[in-house]
Amino acid sequence: MFSEKKDKEPQILERNIIGKNTSFVGDITSEGDFRIDGKVEGTIKTIGRVVIGKSGSVSGKVECNNADIEGKFSGELIVNNLLTLKTTASISGDVVISKLSVEPGAEFNATCAMKGSVKELKNDQTKKERTA
Known part of the structure; x- marks a missing residue:
């Protein structure tokens, strides 16, 4: 009568933390979130969120x-x-990026490209207004 739905395992995103007095050199790949309060040199690739704290420093990709x-x-x-x-x-x-939020005081000295949905303007026939 009813079709059986296969139960999917709930997706649990891990939270990874690189502490204040920690240095890491190398590449990291994960599906979880990252919080970096230490120093990282290398590549971080994740489908989650990356947070670089006040004392955090990242150089690489x-x-x-x-x-x-x-x-x-x-x-x-x-x-x-x-x-x-x-x-x-x-x-x-x-x-x-797709979207950008910048608080006053932040330093942004980078080449920036915004991707995502770009609305095209249609140049239909423009109507000329007549004045009396």
Whole structure:
């Protein structure tokens, strides 16, 4: 009578933390979120959110869905959705985003490309207005 639905395992996103007095050199790939309060040199690739805390520093390449930056970033940053720059953020390098939120005081010294939905303007026949 009713079709049976296969139960899908609930998706649990992991939270990964790189602490304040921690340095990491290398490449990281994960499906979870990251919070970085230490220093990272290399590549971070995730489908989750990347948060760089006030004391955090990342140099290299980051690919993620969302990012909140309070600390320092230099390199290539690819954010599929929203990039939020807090007051204490300092960004340099190349940035590709869909949406951008910048608080006053943030340093944004980067080449930025916005991707996503671009609305095309249609140039239909324009009507000329007549004045009396």
